[in-house]
Amino acid sequence: MDSKALINRRTAIGAALVAASPLLFPGRVRAQGTAAHVDGFVVLLKGLYRPVVHGPNLGLSAVDLSDGSYSTTKIYPVSGTPGNTNPNKAIGDFYVQFDGELCAYHIPGGSFAMQFTGSDFGFVDDGAGGSFLEGTFELDVIEGTGIYRSVVGGHNHMVDKLHFLASGDVDEYCFCFVSGP
Numbered sequence: 001m002d003s004k005a006l007i008n009r010r011t012a013i014g015a016a017l018v019a020a021s022p023l024l025f026p027g028r029v030r031a032q033g034t035a036a037h038v039d040g041f042v043v044l045l046k047g048l049y050r051p052v053v054h055g056p057n058l059g060l061s062a063v064d065l066s067d068g069s070y071s072t073t074k075i076y077p078v079s080g081t082p083g084n085t086n087p088n089k090a091i092g093d094f095y096v097q098f099d100g101e102l103c104a105y106h107i108p109g110g111s112f113a114m115q116f117t118g119s120d121f122g123f124v125d126d127g128a129g130g131s132f133l134e135g136t137f138e139l140d141v142i143e144g145t146g147i148y149r150s151v152v153g154g155h156n157h158m159v160d161k162l163h164f165l166a167s168g169d170v171d172e173y174c175f176c177f178v179s180g181p
Helices: 003-024 146-151
Strands: 029-032 035-038 040-051 070-079 092-097 102-107 110-125 131-144 155-164 170-179
Touching: 035 146, 070 102, 070 170, 110 146, 131 146
Parallel strands: none
Antiparallel strands: 029 035, 040 070, 040 170, 070 092, 092 102, 102 110, 110 131, 131 155, 155 170
């Protein structure tokens, strides 16, 4: 698939998600005085994963990003996140344990940790020596900082197409639908 078709596909999926997000997350992010409350939002995890050697301190006790078990990729805005709205510019970093059950997001407004609780996926050969993991993952929000304290106890429904390349690299393309409790 050429890059123009990929961009058009991403634009179409993103537009559909933006159109649906008010129905899925009617409150989105709204200011209330000097504090903010987050009801729900959608982000895209996209790009090659890299190992985390010296992870940042996100103020989360649930994750130790420097323990050698995490990999990271970029987070892009889709709907409802504060800050930059350019879908081609990363707004933060996603950290995940491929051999564990925890992950963390760091985006404008704070950070939050999640625990994987369920999945429904399968593998598809990519025809080039690698494979795609295609499916969904369910996660619970277990800790948050900043404006994301309000999503603790909430849920994340991930729709993922993770590409395990023949080179050994892992390329992410995953929409995350995060909702508060």
